[in-house]
Amino acid sequence: xxxxxxxxxxxxxxxxxxxxxxxxxxxxxxxxxxxxxxxxxxxxxxxxxxxxxxxxxxxxxxxxxxxxxxxxxxxxxxxxxxxxxxxxxxxxxxxxxxxxxxxxxxxxxxxxxxxxxxxxxxxxxxxxxxxxxxxxxxxxxxxxxxxxxxxxxxxxxxxx
Numbered sequence: 001x002x003x004x005x006x007x008x009x010x011x012x013x014x015x016x017x018x019x020x021x022x023x024x025x026x027x028x029x030x031x032x033x034x035x036x037x038x039x040x041x042x043x044x045x046x047x048x049x050x051x052x053x054x055x056x057x058x059x060x061x062x063x064x065x066x067x068x069x070x071x072x073x074x075x076x077x078x079x080x081x082x083x084x085x086x087x088x089x090x091x092x093x094x095x096x097x098x099x100x101x102x103x104x105x106x107x108x109x110x111x112x113x114x115x116x117x118x119x120x121x122x123x124x125x126x127x128x129x130x131x132x133x134x135x136x137x138x139x140x141x142x143x144x145x146x147x148x149x150x151x152x153x154x155x156x157x158x159x160x
Contacts, residue, residue, distance in 0.1 A: 031158065042139045049135045053128050054098075058083065060128055062091060063117065066101065067125040071114030073106060100124060 027033040046057060055063070061081055066072055078088050092115065095101045100121035106112035117125060140148050 035155065035158075042136070045135045045139045046132070049131050050128065053124060053131070055124075055128060058091065059095070060132065062088075062095070063100065063121060063125045064129060066115055066117050067122065067129075070116050071104070071106065073109075073112045073114060075112070077115070095121070 043057070050056070050060060053060075058081065062077055065077060065080060069076075074085065074088055074092065077083065078085050083091075092101065096103070098120075099118055102116050102118055103113045104116055106114045140151075143151065
């Protein structure tokens with residue numbers, strides 16, 4: 001009768017069994033990797049907390065820009081947020097159908113239409129902006145206020 005041999009774990013196998021963590025030291029030297037990992041954390045918290053308002057990040061960004069720039073045009077929004085015009089058209093249509101924005105003739109350009117928040121849109125943005133302030137504080141709680149300011153400034157240097 002043949003007795004089965006016991007498997008002797010190899011040193012590499014033993015290390016793998018002890019930890020599911022991979023060596024990420026090289027990746028952690030890349031700006032893109034670190035920015036993406038931080039973005040994933042913030043995005044998850046954002047999605048959870050903004051679901052009650054029915055807003056995605058791009059929706060929030062458009063509404064916030066309109067709150068602080070009444071009468072902005074679609075062209076300005078596309079340029080600022082790096083959105084393709086066809087994508088913005090459907091986004092604006094959805095906000096219009098929700099009663100959050102209205103279109104008005106632009107005061108200086110007769111061919112352009114300015115976008116404005118309705119009172120319902122203004123109320124939603126006030127609440128949503130406060131929620132974003134809180135969720136950003138929670139998502140970056142490991143940073144001191146000064147570190148947070150520095151991080152924002154450094155990230156802006158990458159894309160400005």
